[in-house]
Amino acid sequence: MSTPDESMRGVKTLGIKLKPDVHAQLSFIAQLRDGTITDEIQIAVLEHIxxxxxxxxxxxxxxxxxxxxxxxxxxxxQAIATLFADGSEPTPGTSRTRRSPKGSESTS
Structure with missing residues (x-):
């Protein structure tokens, strides 16, 4: 048996605002169909899609x-191919060292 958290994976929650008369009508339709407002909204969204x-x-x-x-x-x-046209594409897990900008070396 799945827990509520498991059954809700991959589900997005959407809050919508409805005018009171629309909410009342939707609620009544859901009641007549022995469903919920959420069921009715999902049906409408799927039909729209x-x-x-x-x-x-x-x-x-x-x-x-x-x-x-x-x-x-x-x-x-193409940009990647051009950048590494000489075959010097870095291998995964390796990095190139960066040079310090001129004048940023510290002196002791």
Whole structure:
């Protein structure tokens, strides 16, 4: 049997404000369905997400976002490849020593 903490892993809590009349209606709907307001809100959110998946305008925006992410990733990969073009890419677990800026050495 799982504890309440285990069953809530990966769950996000969201607080929303509802006008009193909307809350009363939602509460009544939940009561009629032998559920909770949380159940009703989850149903509404899932239906909203399902409708969003079928929205061609949103799909176009998502495609543009994906393309931008891919462009940024390619640019970063190219920057890394250029930086280590001579094959001197550091191996994991090693570090390079930094030089002190001029004039920052202490004198005794």
């Amino acid at each position: 399902a409708r969003a998946k079928d929205d061609p305008e949103l799909a176009g925006k998502a495609a543009q976002a994906r393309a931008e992410i891919e462009r940024e990733a390619a640019a970063r990969q």
